[in-house]
Amino acid sequence: MSPPHVVRLELDTFSVVDRSSLATWFGNLFTDLLAPLCPASVSELVSVARDYQPSDTTPWGPPGYARLLLSSGEFTRSSWSAALSDLPSFLRVQLVQLDSQGMPLVDGGWCAEVLLKDDPAFPHQVVVVASRSLFGGWISHAVQQDWLSMFRTGADLVRASGGWITLDRVGVRTAHEVSVGVGLDESLFMAAELSRGPHWATLLGPRQVAALGGVQQVCSTAPCFSVSDLGGGRLLLQLTEHLDDVPSEAVEALAKFLAPVLH
Structure with missing residues (x-):
């Protein structure tokens, strides 16, 4: 259910x-x-x-x-x-x-x-x-910060190796995976190398960060509200300040930025 x-x-x-x-x-x-x-x-x-x-x-x-x-x-x-x-x-x-x-x-x-x-x-x-x-x-906002x-x-x-938080997405595949026709098995086996899509919160693993130019490059150029360095080569991208306010153009900009590590 x-x-x-x-x-x-x-x-x-x-x-x-x-x-x-x-x-x-x-x-x-x-x-x-x-x-x-x-x-x-x-x-x-x-x-x-x-x-x-x-x-x-x-x-x-x-x-x-x-x-x-x-x-x-x-x-x-x-x-x-x-x-x-x-x-x-x-x-x-x-x-x-x-x-x-x-x-x-x-x-x-x-x-x-x-x-x-x-x-x-x-x-x-x-x-x-x-x-x-x-x-x-x-x-x-307090509950969002708890998540x-x-x-x-x-x-x-x-x-x-990767992860995400989103709103109003039901199903085991992400919206990006559905839109490009990528199956869950393929996505999970490639999860270390390829991001599973742009989201309100998008965790990039070490290999994905390296493919995008490294920690400093991503931190300085990602089109996001904030970028947090979690250590170990992992970065957390927060697209907008509020989870329930994510304009489509913001998602498109992040998708363009993540293109080298998307299916």
């Missing part, structure tokens, strides 16, 4: 990650970023799908169900650590608005989820999604 309008954060990496530190970061991400958005307690919002067996058609869980693929639903450091240890292939927590019968509200409801896809044969992905309706239709802060610390923790 995908909400119609979302804020989406994604990090892609090929690195081996300290799982204990990752568990702590996930716990902070949930309690600091997602839980404050939810107007009810966790126990009122989720049902546990402990017996669900993934299949080729529904790899992440039964469609249309509120689900919590974790241990007991206690969002503590120990439970996150146990979940990351017990579920090495993926970890998904999804909170959805439920009706009076405890069923997900498909129309007019809201959703918040956090996902770790950890496959040794494929780039790791960390994805955080919250439907726009959770924010009451307007995302404050950026979590994005920065996550990028450093997983030594990300």
